[in-house]
Amino acid sequence: MSDDTETKAEDEGAGGQMTLIDHLTELRNRLGVALLAFVVLFLVCVAPMPGGGVNNSISSHVFVFLQAPLADILEEKGGGRMIFTALHEGFFTQIKVGFFTALCVSFPIISIQIWKFMAPALYRNEKRAFLPFLIATPVLFLLGAAMVYYIVTPLAWNFFIGFEMAGSEGSLAIEIEPRISEYLSLIMRLIFAFGLAFELPVVLLLLVRAGLATPEGLARKRKFAIVIAFVAAAILTPPDVVSQLLLALPIIALYELSIFGAKILAPEPYDESVD
Numbered sequence: 001m002s003d004d005t006e007t008k009a010e011d012e013g014a015g016g017q018m019t020l021i022d023h024l025t026e027l028r029n030r031l032g033v034a035l036l037a038f039v040v041l042f043l044v045c046v047a048p049m050p051g052g053g054v055n056n057s058i059s060s061h062v063f064v065f066l067q068a069p070l071a072d073i074l075e076e077k078g079g080g081r082m083i084f085t086a087l088h089e090g091f092f093t094q095i096k097v098g099f100f101t102a103l104c105v106s107f108p109i110i111s112i113q114i115w116k117f118m119a120p121a122l123y124r125n126e127k128r129a130f131l132p133f134l135i136a137t138p139v140l141f142l143l144g145a146a147m148v149y150y151i152v153t154p155l156a157w158n159f160f161i162g163f164e165m166a167g168s169e170g171s172l173a174i175e176i177e178p179r180i181s182e183y184l185s186l187i188m189r190l191i192f193a194f195g196l197a198f199e200l201p202v203v204l205l206l207l208v209r210a211g212l213a214t215p216e217g218l219a220r221k222r223k224f225a226i227v228i229a230f231v232a233a234a235i236l237t238p239p240d241v242v243s244q245l246l247l248a249l250p251i252i253a254l255y256e257l258s259i260f261g262a263k264i265l266a267p268e269p270y271d272e273s274v275d
Contacts, residue, residue: 018120030113037109042102046094059098063180066097066187069153070178073161084180093180100188107138129209133202144198145191147250152190156243186238193236197251204258208266215262218255225255 018026045058054060067082074080084090115134119127160176167173207213218225233248 026117030117034106034110034113038102038106041106042098045098045101045105054094057094057098059094059101062101063093063097063184066149067183069149070157070183073154073157074176077161077164080175081177082180082183083177089179089181093184096181096184096188111138133206137199137202140198140202141195144194144196144250147198147246148187148190148194152194152237152243152246153187155246156238156240159240159242160238190237190243193232194247194250197232197236197247198254200251200254201258201261204255205261205265208262213262215259215266218259218262222255222259226252229255 045062047057048054049056049058070082071080084093111134118130122130163174164176165171165174204213204218208215208218229248229251230244232251233244237243237247
């Protein structure tokens with residue numbers, strides 16, 4: 001008996017293979033746990049803290065954190081404010097912040113449930129190969145989100161605020177008063193754009209590991225990847241050159257890093273002479 005066969009026999013255990021109903025039941029249970037975790041965390045995020053009002057919740061504090069880069073810039077220029085123009089806008093903004101916060105916090109739980117559902121169908125060597133990708137996924141997403149918060153938004157906000165104009169005789173002052181819903185949509189779009197872009201090595205290396213791509217093929221398609229990187233940056237970022245370069249250049253660098261990693265992880269070609 002080969003090592004792979006022994007490994008599979010050990011992994012399957014004495015219970016044998018699961019039926020379709022067993023798989024569906026297991027999937028339902030795993031999805032239920034993940035959904036329950038998300039709902040509980042969402043309610044915790046939007047619920048007011050003891051002794052405080054509607055503006056003393058986790059969601060409100062997270063929104064204050066998200067608008068800090070803009071607040072710092074406006075304070076340097078003498079102060080500013082954010083507004084909402086619809087009666088329900090403030091409420092739904094807090095709901096959206098709570099949704100995104102709960103999704104991020106519950107992601108490890110969701111990932112664990114996905115792993116527990118998939119793991120019984122994998123060989124031990126497949127588990128060892130897949131686990132690093134599962135760990136790298138949230139780490140790379142957080143790196144992309146951190147780049148947005150600490151590098152991209154300060155530069156982008158400074159660029160946009162530069163269009164303010166002081167009032168003079170015969171002209172009115174032009175000042176920025178961003179709406180909270182528009183600000184939230186913009187910064188969340190940037191966070192998800194950069195976070196997903198930073199997942200490029202995970203996707204490409206998984207394709208290489210599965211035999212669906214090769215290091216040579218990735219290298220040959222480099223010029224297309226560069227074009228796609230700049231097109232994606234133009235679509236996903238605000239219409240300023242700095243933000244677009246700050247997304248496109250990391251994508252290209254991650255693509256090159258993926259080619260290097262693919263040369264290490266690529267499966268060895270099958271040698272017929274061994275038979």
